[in-house]
Amino acid sequence: MHDTTRAEQLTLAVDHLTGDQITTLLTEHHTEMAGNSPACSMHALDLTGLRDPAVTVWSAWSGPALVGCGALKELDPEHGEIKSMRTAAGFTGRGVAAAVLAQLIEEAERRGYRRLSLETGTSEFFAPARRLYLRHGFVECGPFADYTLDPYSQFFTLELAVTGS
Numbered sequence: 147m148h149d150t151t152r153a154e155q156l157t158l159a160v161d162h163l164t165g166d167q168i169t170t171l172l173t174e175h176h177t178e179m180a181g182n183s184p185a186c187s188m189h190a191l192d193l194t195g196l197r198d199p200a201v202t203v204w205s206a207w208s209g210p211a212l213v214g215c216g217a218l219k220e221l222d223p224e225h226g227e228i229k230s231m232r233t234a235a236g237f238t239g240r241g242v243a244a245a246v247l248a249q250l251i252e253e254a255e256r257r258g259y260r261r262l263s264l265e266t267g268t269s270e271f272f273a274p275a276r277r278l279y280l281r282h283g284f285v286e287c288g289p290f291a292d293y294t295l296d297p298y299s300q301f302f303t304l305e306l307a308v309t310g311s
Contacts, residue, residue, distance in 0.1 A: 156213065156242065158249045161205040163197055167212040168205050172196065175215075175232040182271045187298035189265050191217070191229050201229065202253070206246050213237040216246040218253055221263075221291050226254045228264040231275065243278050251282070255306050263290045263303040276300065 161168050172193060179190035196203055196217055206214040214237065217229040228250055233242045254262045264284070266275045284302040289295055 155208060156245050157207045158204050158245065159207070161203045161215065163193060163203060168203075168215060169193060171212055171215060171232060171234055172203075172230060175230060179267075182269060183267055183298055187267075187296050189293070189299070191219075196230060203230065204246060204249055206242055208237070211237075213240075214242040214246050216243075216250050218250050220257070220259075224258070224260040225290070226250075226257065226259045226262050227291065228262060238274075243275075244282070247278065247282055251304070251306070258308065259306055260308055261303055262306055263287065263301065265289075265293055265299050265301050268298055268300050272300070276302075 163169060163172070176190050176192050180188050183189075191198075191201070195201070198219075201217050201219045203215060203217040205212055206216075212234055214231075214233040216231045219227040219229050221227050228247070231243060231246060233240075251262060262284075264279065266272050266279070279302045282304070284304045287301050287303040289299075289301055290303065293299065293301065
């Protein structure tokens with residue numbers, strides 16, 4: 147891992163998905179998403195998908211403990227997608243997801259994206275995620291990229307300030 151920055155008491159770092167803790171957390175995430183979404187509506191990336199060169203994953207650490215992660219996928223030079231937002235068990239409600247989301251937004255702006263979008267579920271299980279995105283300025287939108295209308299998917303987007311490189 148490298149490219150480390152501090153955010154409150156958390157350390158956020160680009161993760162190359164080689165450590166046991168991150169692979170375990172992301173495997174748990176994928177399994178839980180599959181358990182809470184119909185197969186045809188489950189869009190979480192597995193480890194192979196997260197290793198795609200278009201995807202960058204950040205892990206969040208509190209000392210030696212992995213407390214969360216999130217990924218940014220480039221859809222095109224002006225549009226990114228948030229993937230694999232996850233807070234580790236026992237760390238919810240502590241600002242981990244907000245810190246990871248802030249890192250993803252900052253990186254999207256640094257890359258010059260004009261828009262950052264995401265897909266999440268519509269069931270009550272996904273309500274905390276929907277609240278997080280709305281609190282951070284995301285608004286509901288229609289399907290983007292290769293997504294289609296689906297009663298189990300809710301889409302959000304955030305227009306970003308273009309600051310240049």
